[in-house]
Amino acid sequence: MNAVTLPLTAPNRASGESLWHKAARKFGRDRLGMLALGVVLAYFLVALGAWLGWWAGGWADLTGTKWEPVSSAHWFGTNIIGQDIFDRAVFSTATAFEVGLSVALAATFIGAVFGAFAGFFVGSWIDEFLLWCMGVLDAIPFYLFVAAVAYALTDNPWAMQVAMIATFWVGTGRLIRGEVIKLRGMEYVEAAHSIGVSELAIIFRHILPNTGHILLVQASITFVSAIKAEVILSFLGLGIKDGMSWGLMIDESTKEVLAGFYNNFLAASLLMFGLVMAFNAVADALQDALDPRKVG
Amino acid sequence: MKIVGKKFPRKAISVLFVGLNRLISAFLAIFLVCSLAGCGPPSGSGAASPALKTFHFAMDQAPTTLDPVQGANIYANFVIVNAYDTLYSYQYLARPYLLKPNLAVDFPTVSADGLIYTFRLKKGVRFIDDPCFPGGRGREVVAEDFIYSIKRQFDPENQPQGAWLWQGRITGLDEWKAAGSDYAQPVSGLRAIDEHTLEIRLTRPYPQLTATLAQGYSALVPREAVEKYGKGLGVRPVGSGPFRLVSYDTARVVMERNPNYRQEPVDLAAEGYNPATQKFSGVEAIQGRSPPFIDRLEFNFINESSASWSSFTKGDEVQLTVLPIEQIDRVLASKRPVTLRPEYAAKYHVYGGLEAGFVFTAFNMDYPEFGYNPDPERERRNQALRCAMLKGYDWEARNHSWYFGLGEYFPGIIVPASPEFDPALSRASVTRDVAGARKLLKDNGWTPDNLPTIVYGTTAGTTERLFFEQFRAWMRDIGFPRAKVVQKTYANFGDISRAWKRSQLPLVAKGWGLDYPDAENTLQLFYGPNASPGSNDANWKNPEYDRLYEESSVLQPSPERTALYHRMNQIVLDDCVAITGISRTRIYLWHKNVIAVPDREILGGFWLKYVDLKPEPANIPALVKGG
Numbered sequence: 027m028n029a030v031t032l033p034l035t036a037p038n039r040a041s042g043e044s045l046w047h048k049a050a051r052k053f054g055r056d057r058l059g060m061l062a063l064g065v066v067l068a069y070f071l072v073a074l075g076a077w078l079g080w081w082a083g084g085w086a087d088l089t090g091t092k093w094e095p096v097s098s099a100h101w102f103g104t105n106i107i108g109q110d111i112f113d114r115a116v117f118s119t120a121t122a123f124e125v126g127l128s129v130a131l132a133a134t135f136i137g138a139v140f141g142a143f144a145g146f147f148v149g150s151w152i153d154e155f156l157l158w159c160m161g162v163l164d165a166i167p168f169y170l171f172v173a174a175v176a177y178a179l180t181d182n183p184w185a186m187q188v189a190m191i192a193t194f195w196v197g198t199g200r201l202i203r204g205e206v207i208k209l210r211g212m213e214y215v216e217a218a219h220s221i222g223v224s225e226l227a228i229i230f231r232h233i234l235p236n237t238g239h240i241l242l243v244q245a246s247i248t249f250v251s252a253i254k255a256e257v258i259l260s261f262l263g264l265g266i267k268d269g270m271s272w273g274l275m276i277d278e279s280t281k282e283v284l285a286g287f288y289n290n291f292l293a294a295s296l297l298m299f300g301l302v303m304a305f306n307a308v309a310d311a312l313q314d315a316l317d318p319r320k321v322g
Numbered sequence: 323m324k325i326v327g328k329k330f331p332r333k334a335i336s337v338l339f340v341g342l343n344r345l346i347s348a349f350l351a352i353f354l355v356c357s358l359a360g361c362g363p364p365s366g367s368g369a370a371s372p373a374l375k376t377f378h379f380a381m382d383q384a385p386t387t388l389d390p391v392q393g394a395n396i397y398a399n400f401v402i403v404n405a406y407d408t409l410y411s412y413q414y415l416a417r418p419y420l421l422k423p424n425l426a427v428d429f430p431t432v433s434a435d436g437l438i439y440t441f442r443l444k445k446g447v448r449f450i451d452d453p454c455f456p457g458g459r460g461r462e463v464v465a466e467d468f469i470y471s472i473k474r475q476f477d478p479e480n481q482p483q484g485a486w487l488w489q490g491r492i493t494g495l496d497e498w499k500a501a502g503s504d505y506a507q508p509v510s511g512l513r514a515i516d517e518h519t520l521e522i523r524l525t526r527p528y529p530q531l532t533a534t535l536a537q538g539y540s541a542l543v544p545r546e547a548v549e550k551y552g553k554g555l556g557v558r559p560v561g562s563g564p565f566r567l568v569s570y571d572t573a574r575v576v577m578e579r580n581p582n583y584r585q586e587p588v589d590l591a592a593e594g595y596n597p598a599t600q601k602f603s604g605v606e607a608i609q610g611r612s613p614p615f616i617d618r619l620e621f622n623f624i625n626e627s628s629a630s631w632s633s634f635t636k637g638d639e640v641q642l643t644v645l646p647i648e649q650i651d652r653v654l655a656s657k658r659p660v661t662l663r664p665e666y667a668a669k670y671h672v673y674g675g676l677e678a679g680f681v682f683t684a685f686n687m688d689y690p691e692f693g694y695n696p697d698p699e700r701e702r703r704n705q706a707l708r709c710a711m712l713k714g715y716d717w718e719a720r721n722h723s724w725y726f727g728l729g730e731y732f733p734g735i736i737v738p739a740s741p742e743f744d745p746a747l748s749r750a751s752v753t754r755d756v757a758g759a760r761k762l763l764k765d766n767g768w769t770p771d772n773l774p775t776i777v778y779g780t781t782a783g784t785t786e787r788l789f790f791e792q793f794r795a796w797m798r799d800i801g802f803p804r805a806k807v808v809q810k811t812y813a814n815f816g817d818i819s820r821a822w823k824r825s826q827l828p829l830v831a832k833g834w835g836l837d838y839p840d841a842e843n844t845l846q847l848f849y850g851p852n853a854s855p856g857s858n859d860a861n862w863k864n865p866e867y868d869r870l871y872e873e874s875s876v877l878q879p880s881p882e883r884t885a886l887y888h889r890m891n892q893i894v895l896d897d898c899v900a901i902t903g904i905s906r907t908r909i910y911l912w913h914k915n916v917i918a919v920p921d922r923e924i925l926g927g928f929w930l931k932y933v934d935l936k937p938e939p940a941n942i943p944a945l946v947k948g949g
Contacts, residue, residue, distance in 0.1 A: 086804060088795040092723050107723050107792040263782050268809065277784045284628050285648035 045239065045316070052315040059311025065304035069119055076120035084110060085117040085270050093287050103289040105278060114270050115293040121271040122253045122301060125187060129252035132191045134245040137198025138237065142229050144199065145206025156203075160196045168193055168255075169262070176264050186265050190252055198244040205237050239316035246309035250302055257298055272298045375935045376618040377916065379642035380630040383781075384572045384623035386816025387556035390541035391474045394483040395819060396835055399538040400927030401575050401621065406541030406561030407463065409441060410532055411928045415605065416594020418741075419678075419839050419924040421532060425463065425542065425562075429532065436527035436876075441520040441535075443468075448582055450566045454550040460582065463562050465514035467542045470505065472512060474548070475539060477503040483823065484539025486846065486856040491531070493523040505545075527876040533838035538926070564614040564931035572814070575621040585612040588932065603671060604917045608934055615917075615934035625783060625814075634911065642912040642920055645672075650726045650909075657728055660909055671916075674909035676730060678739035678923035679835035680844070682902035683715075683793075684860035689828040691774035693861075706766035707773075708898035713759035714800035715793075715901045717752045723792065724785075728907035734891040735844045738905050739923075742841040742884045744891070751895050751902075759800040768801070775806045779827040781818050782811045789831070823855040830859040836924050840879075841887045845871060848894055860899050867893045 043051075053059055076082045090104035097103070102111035144156040163171075175189035182188075209215060210233065218228050259265035260273025272294035279291035385398035393402045403411070411424040423429060427442040449460035472492070475482040476499040490496060493511030501507065511523040524531065534540060547560035559567050565577035588608050595605065608615060622639075624630040627646035634643040645653060655661045660674030685708050687693030692708055695701040717731040733751040736743050763773075778793055780786035787809065794807040810827070812818035821827045837843050846852055849871045850863035867890050874886035894900060910920045917934040 086791060086795060087798070088719070088792065091719075105788075107788055107795075108719070109791070109795075267811075274784075274787070278788065280626070280628050281646070281648045281784065284631065284646070285652065 049239070049312075049315040053311055056311045056314065058307055059315070062304040062307030062311065065300065066308055069301050069304070070123060072116055073120040073123040076117050082113045082116040082120070085113040087113075089113075093282070093285075093289075096289070102293045103287075105290055106282065111275070111289050111293050114275060115272070115297050117270045118272045118275060118294065119297065119301070121266060121269055122256065122298070125190075125256045125271075126249040126252045128187055129190045129194060130245045130249040132187075133194035133248050133252075134198050134241050136191065137195035137244065138202050138234060138241055140195065141199035141202025142206050142234050142237070145203035146210055146225070146229050146233065148203075148207050148210075153203075156199070160199055163193050163196050166193075169259075169264075172255075172259055172264050183267050185267075186256065186259050190255055194248050194251060198241070198248070201240055201244060202234075202237050205240055206233055209233050209236055243309060243313045243316060246305060246312055250305045250309065253298070253302060253305075257294075374617040375615070376620055377616045377642075377930075377933050377935060378620040378622060378640045379912075379920075380622045380624045380633060380640040380644075382623070382625055382627065382630070382644070383815040385575075386814070386819070388559045388567070388570060388575075389480075389553075389556040390471065390538050390543060391480045391482045391484065392556070393538040393541075394823075395815065396922060396926065397623070397815070400922070400930070401567075401570075401577070402538035402541055402559070403563065403927045404565045404577060404619065404930055405559035405563045405567055406538070406543065407447065407563050408536050408538070408541050409443070409468065410536040412536060412925045414588075414593040414925070414929055414932050415590070415596065415600055415919055417596075420594060421536060421838075422592070424536070424928075426535075430522075436529075437524045439522045439524070439531060440515070441465075441522070443518040443520065444584065445518055447562050447584055449544050449547075449560060449562045450580055450582065452547065452560045454544070454546040454560060460560075460562070461544070461546075462517075463542055463544075464517040465520040466517075467544060468520055468540075469509070469512045469514060470545050471541065471543045473498070473503070473505060473509065474543065477505075479503070481855075483855060484537065486852045487534045487537065487539060489851065489856075491524055491526070491528045493525050527878075529876070529878050530838060530840055530842055533840070536928075537837055565619050568618070573623060575623075577619040577621075579614050579617050583612075583614065587612050593932075600919055603919050604936070605919060605932070607917050607936075608932060613931040615932070619930060619933075627785075637913075641916050642910065642918070644922075645674075645909040645911050647724060647726055650728070653911075654909075657726070660907075662911075666911075669914060670911045671914060672909065672911050673920065674907055675923075676738060676905050677835065677908050678737070678839065678905075679833060680732075680735075680737045680903035680905045681831075681833045682735070682900050682904075683829055683831040684847075684862075684900040684902075685711075685898075686825060686828050686830055686859065686861055687863075687899065688825045688854075688861045691828065692776075693828075703766045703768065705898060706762050707768055710759040710762040710768070710800055711797065712751055712898050712901050713755040713762065714796050715752075716754045716796050717904060718754065720792070721904060724789075725904070725906050729904045730907075731904040733902075734895050735847065735900065735902055736841040736887060736891050737836065737844060737903065739836060739839070740841040740844070741839060741879070742887045744888055747888075747891070756799050763801055770801055770803050770806075773802055773806055775808060776802070777808055777810050777828050778831065779810045779812065779818055779821060779829065780831065781815055782813055786811070793831075822859045825854040825859075825861055832859070835922070839924060842875065845874075845887060845890050848890075848899065862897070862899045864893060864897060 086109065088108040089110050090100055090108045092104070092106055092108055094100050094104040094108070100110050100112065102115060105111055105114070140156050144153045147153050171193060172186065172189040175192065176185040179185040179188060215228060215232060218232055223232070256265050256271060257273035257276065260271045261277045265271060265273055275290045275294035279288070279294070282288070283291055381397055381400065383397045385395065385401055387393070387398060388401050388405065390402050390406060393399050407425040409424060409426040410421050413420045413422045425443055425447060427444055430439040430441045432439055443463065443465055447463045449455065449463060451458055451460045455461050472488065472495070474480050475485045475488065476495055478499070488495060492509070494509045495511055498507060498509045513521045515521055522531070541561065543555070544560055548555055551558055557570050564580055564583045566580050568576040568578050587610050590605065590609050622633070624633065627644070628648070630640065630643050631646045631649055633639040634641070650657070653662060653666050655663045660672055661667070662670065662672050685692055690696070692704045695704055721727055721729045721731055730738055731752050732738060733747050733749055776797065778790050780790055790809040794804065797807045798804055812821060822830050822832065834844060834847060847857050848860060848862050848867065849858055850868045852858035853861045853863065870886050870890045874883050874890070877883040908922070912918060912920060915936040917936060918932065919929065921929055
């Protein structure tokens with residue numbers, strides 16, 4: 027007789043604690059993870075303030091003269107046309123979250139749905155087709171793909187995000203497919219089948235919720251990847267069209283560094299470094315906390 | 323001899339380097355012994371061909387075609403005048419610029435009424451060898467080639483861009499076009515008296531005619547090449563110039579010496595040589611020798627100035643570049659006059675001068691939002707809107723930000739390099755007046771809600787994006803909402819140039835280099851009949867201006883003509899048809915082994931055939947000694 031494996035969302039009867047409660051407890055004990063989460067939240071508050079117009083609204087204004095040094099009026103100095111680098115760096119935080127969140131949510135959602143379908147119907151034409159799509163997308167060099175999408179969606183401000191979503195879902199999709207293949211053989215799924223629950227309901231109500239821990243970790247990893255990709259793409263001229271981002275600031279700095287002016291470069295690089303490091307630490311801590319194999 | 327090769331990091335591969343050096347030395351020793359012992363190839367077969375003299379230089383954009391019929395920008399012209407011949411060119415070293423015969427034997431004889439020009443062409447000049455000719459051997463260049471080439475500019479199938487130079491000027495040419503551009507039909511104003519004599523009949527005097535024949539547009543193209551290659555001629559020039567094309571892509575153009583180029587020893591005096599200012603360049607070394615002096619010419623198209631600078635300072639890549647503005651404080655010891663800091667002066671030559679051209683932003687009057695409008699009242703308000711935008715523009719800041727204060731901004735469209743420049747003209751149009759701009763908008767009923775959206779087109783790039791952001795900030799100062807000033811980017815200069823020519827951009831922010839030293843060349847930019855796809859990208863049509871232009875265009879240089887020019891300049895200012903303008907100071911640096919006086923102003927690419935390279939003996943002993 028097969029051993030019965032319980033769904034992850036069900037309470038662990040042995041300890042009387044659900045996976046999520048256990049994960050939260052483990053995460054709370056991870057001091058580095060908590061510190062990183064605090065940093066991410068601080069960044070988020072900065073971004074929130076920029077979205078709500080509390081600060082950094084003057085990122086596009088000419089508030090000084092060329093290459094002013096650090097001062098009380100311009101905390102990070104000014105760029106070549108006299109724009110305040112601090113305002114631009116802060117506004118770029120909002121851009122990073124916009125891109126990171128939109129790409130992470132969309133790519134994770136698509137990856138979850140496609141992965142679940144592929145896994146649930148493993149071996150069928152649906153699985154074959156989705157695997158073929160994943161293989162094709164994996165085979166196209168990312169930056170060439172983004173360039174092609176950007177060209178196809180000329181002047182569309184979402185071209186970069188579309189390209190990222192179109193490629194970033196694949197990793198999540200493969201992981202979810204594997205997890206769903208495992209879950210579909212469990213007794214609670216078979217039980218659902220036997221009482222006549224529709225396949226869609228089984229996928230969305232009984233299987234996908236049990237992949238939440240994977241999705242959460244994948245979303246955090248995708249968020250970081252999206253921020254880094256945005257910076258690189260903006261630097262290459264394929265990213266943000268109308269707005270400001272750390273990538274654009276680093277792009278601007280390529281000329282300034284040669285002239286001995288480093289403010290743009292340092293501001294953008296350090297802020298990006300801080301957020302990416304913090305989010306990576308959060309993702310690691312989440313992974314540790316949600317991993318049922320780890321004792322905690 | 324120049325050894326071509328890449329430098330490797332010494333520390334990283336020092337062991338490998340020692341071994342490699344020994345191997346090379348051994349090879350050289352064997353080679354030397356074999357050569358002395360006569361074990362090489364048979365004599366006369368060119369046992370070891372000497373290293374090619376290659377001149378690499380950087381330009382900031384790539385041409386989109388090399389067909390003279392569409393050679394609308396300086397990047398295309400640089401290549402075209404080296405692949406093809408024009409009847410005239412400019413003296414290499416004379417400043418101010420002076421015309422000289424090129425394919426023509428001498429200057430034309432002109433009838434007393436100024437309507438008939440007779441040109442004599444040099445005999446024995448041949449096109450390069452090419453499969454388009456019978457037997458693959460280039461045939462002689464004749465007067466009919468010139469006629470054919472000018473006709474091509476009036477054949478709409480070629481999408482010509484140079485017709486504005488001769489439109490309405492040459493008898494029968496416009497009629498020939500109207501009748502269907504049939505090449506079998508003659509043009510009454512273009513006649514080959516014999517193979518080497520050409521006659522041009524004009525509808526009215528055209529004092530700039532000879533200067534137009536130094537333009538790439540007038541380059542002589544063989545009919546055989548057009549018939550064989552069609553549009554392919556844009557990537558496969560077949561001319562009689564000093565160089566022939568080897569390869570062409572968006573990264574570089576490589577040309578090699580035309581081995582059959584005519585022998586014409588350089589006479590420095592006739593080229594306008596001034597020892598006091600040009601001796602440093604070493605050009606005396608080319609006296610009495612026939613150009614071209616280099617074997618290969620490599621144009622490297624590097625959009626980013628920092629990349630161009632890196633390549634230049636690396637030492638073994640591009641040998642000539644324009645000094646990027648961000649390097650000015652670091653490289654220059656003084657700006658007026660331009661001198662280098664000692665560490666750079668030891669390695670490079672420098673030359674700086676105000677460009678013979680300007681940068682400006684024209685309003686495309688085809689756009690009813692701020693140009694011509696069926697409603698006369700709206701059109702009046704549109705003029706006020708344009709004038710307000712002029713007042714909001716900050717030339718001082720632009721000069722400071724982008725040209726380190728080295729540029730010279732001025733009112734109107736007659737540039738400082740033109741003999742007709744008026745230094746006494748009011749500078750009100752280039753003096754920022756935000757309060758005045760806001761008042762003008764308010765008085766004419768403009769509010770943030772009803773202001774039109776302004777689309778600012780640029781090529782893709784950091785500098786261009788910052789140009790746009792600066793412009794948008796200035797417009798915000800006078801009342802434009804941020805969302806109403808938007809950027810539209812184009813992949814390269816060719817793309818945006820096409821958009822201008824097709825009247826697809828409401829704002830035309832561009833530079834113009836003088837084709838010849840005469841203000842007529844910038845005034846024609848606003849002459850009504852030159853509207854898109856001609857050079858009048860503003861598509862502005864002002865009857866009074868056009869009348870004055872036509873009146874002045876038949877006059878020889880004179881105070882009377884200058885007065886007409888000044889009146890036209892004032893009309894442009896009064897109608898606020900362009901935000902104008904600034905002439906930049908361009909600073910060239912080149913390696914000391916290069917013998918040249920570089921230029922990209924009126925002289926264009928003509929100087930490249932005079933470039934020579936000093937030998938670099940230091941490279942060989944270094945290799946031989948190694949190990």
